[in-house]
Amino acid sequence: MNGNPKKNFIGSLPQKDLLRLYSKHVSGPKVRFFKNIGWGVIPGEREGVKFKTLEGSKPGEPPLELYDCRSAGGVFNLGHRNPRIIQLLKDALDGGLDLGDHQILSEQRALLGKKIAELMPGDISKTTYGVSGGEAIDTAIKFSRAYTKRRGCISAIGGYHGHTGFALLTGDPSFKDPFLWNFPEFKQVPFGDADAMRKAITEDIACVILETIPATGGVLIAPKGYYTEVREICDDKGVMMICDEIQAGLGRTGYFWAIYGGMYPDEKVVPDFIVCGKGMSAGIYPLSTCSYKPFIERAVFKDDPFIHVSTTGGSDLGCAIAIEMLNLQSDPKFLDHVRKMGKLFGDGLKEIAKKNLDIIREARGRGLMWGLEFLNEQDSLLSMLSIIKEGVMLNYCGNKKDTLIIMPPLIVTEDQIEEIIERIKNGIINYKKIKKR
Numbered sequence: 001m002n003g004n005p006k007k008n009f010i011g012s013l014p015q016k017d018l019l020r021l022y023s024k025h026v027s028g029p030k031v032r033f034f035k036n037i038g039w040g041v042i043p044g045e046r047e048g049v050k051f052k053t054l055e056g057s058k059p060g061e062p063p064l065e066l067y068d069c070r071s072a073g074g075v076f077n078l079g080h081r082n083p084r085i086i087q088l089l090k091d092a093l094d095g096g097l098d099l100g101d102h103q104i105l106s107e108q109r110a111l112l113g114k115k116i117a118e119l120m121p122g123d124i125s126k127t128t129y130g131v132s133g134g135e136a137i138d139t140a141i142k143f144s145r146a147y148t149k150r151r152g153c154i155s156a157i158g159g160y161h162g163h164t165g166f167a168l169l170t171g172d173p174s175f176k177d178p179f180l181w182n183f184p185e186f187k188q189v190p191f192g193d194a195d196a197m198r199k200a201i202t203e204d205i206a207c208v209i210l211e212t213i214p215a216t217g218g219v220l221i222a223p224k225g226y227y228t229e230v231r232e233i234c235d236d237k238g239v240m241m242i243c244d245e246i247q248a249g250l251g252r253t254g255y256f257w258a259i260y261g262g263m264y265p266d267e268k269v270v271p272d273f274i275v276c277g278k279g280m281s282a283g284i285y286p287l288s289t290c291s292y293k294p295f296i297e298r299a300v301f302k303d304d305p306f307i308h309v310s311t312t313g314g315s316d317l318g319c320a321i322a323i324e325m326l327n328l329q330s331d332p333k334f335l336d337h338v339r340k341m342g343k344l345f346g347d348g349l350k351e352i353a354k355k356n357l358d359i360i361r362e363a364r365g366r367g368l369m370w371g372l373e374f375l376n377e378q379d380s381l382l383s384m385l386s387i388i389k390e391g392v393m394l395n396y397c398g399n400k401k402d403t404l405i406i407m408p409p410l411i412v413t414e415d416q417i418e419e420i421i422e423r424i425k426n427g428i429i430n431y432k433k434i435k436k437r
């Protein structure tokens, strides 16, 4: 790895001391979980598609070096510490920017709003900024309620839109029941089933919210025509259609928006809202966006332009970085690269699935967003640990644990894809050897 890590930021204390501090002051259960699965390590140096841990799993062991095939769900689309983004941040600081004042107007928010509108499908041309994905999802649901004067929301079983107020209400019971957070007007239906969606929409439904490719739900691919039908249902019933492109958007599928050609090149659907988070940060500075059609702005803000604000959402620095990120990721050459790498990656994973039908059901995905579904949760979890041992960081889908989600940074090269595939293959072979014993 290149770069010159500053001693005081990375490796300031031995890993075992940091784990103790984490356990004592941040989260004991999390440290116990990672130690129990044999991965009690802390990330240290990071660059491009890889990162290193501070030390190995046991004191004195050398650091592990891993391909980051999580990309934190799309945060690291441009890899870790992308040099163009780092330079931009330095320039923006030297050039006079700071957080900005959310209550007054902002040059950077205006420029980013224009850039987003140019990239959005249809007439989606207004953007309200936030810090996290959950916040931007809350905004979309809030605005849908204000526009329709209805309360309810339909989401997909297994879907995930965040852990904040309205976002949490759209999720599975396991996330919200412990917090006594459940309202009957928030309902879930099976993903990909347009008839179930149609039946669930009653007079009090304000919006439908879907991840274009549900990630936590198992990297599910909707049948062709599903989104077109959802759009028609929403139009029929006067319901807002919200697309969560927090993981699948910004070029992940090889098309800029998953909902607009990324699932099926000839299926292009224009929802009422598109929400982005994670990758909007370019891995450097948090930012989320809730973009929508102009008629929604008129309904929400007509009586009070300050009815919705976010102090640190849409910071000047964050906006400047996002403009640079959008310039890079919307470049047709960049998207072409993602499509090529995606084809290579998908073919490799499908081949692995085909050769291991005794434990793998299928590989499915789009672009550089893939799911590997196993026959059961045990095979999936133990294969995951075995693949991590081979130096590829990935994880299981939180709401469908028989499936591993694999999302390398979009800047990944052909050689790296080949190496990642080889390592995944070896991880699975090693797991099967252990299973046989």
Ligand SMILES: Cc1ncc(COP(=O)(O)O)c(C=O)c1O
Pocket (backbone or CB within 6 Å): 073, 131, 132, 133, 134, 135, 137, 160, 161, 162, 163, 211, 215, 216, 244, 246, 247, 277, 278
């Ligand atoms: C599809 C999707 N939507 C929303 C969120 C929530 O984003 P955040 O954690 O930034 O609130 C996530 C986070 O994992 C996500 O994957």
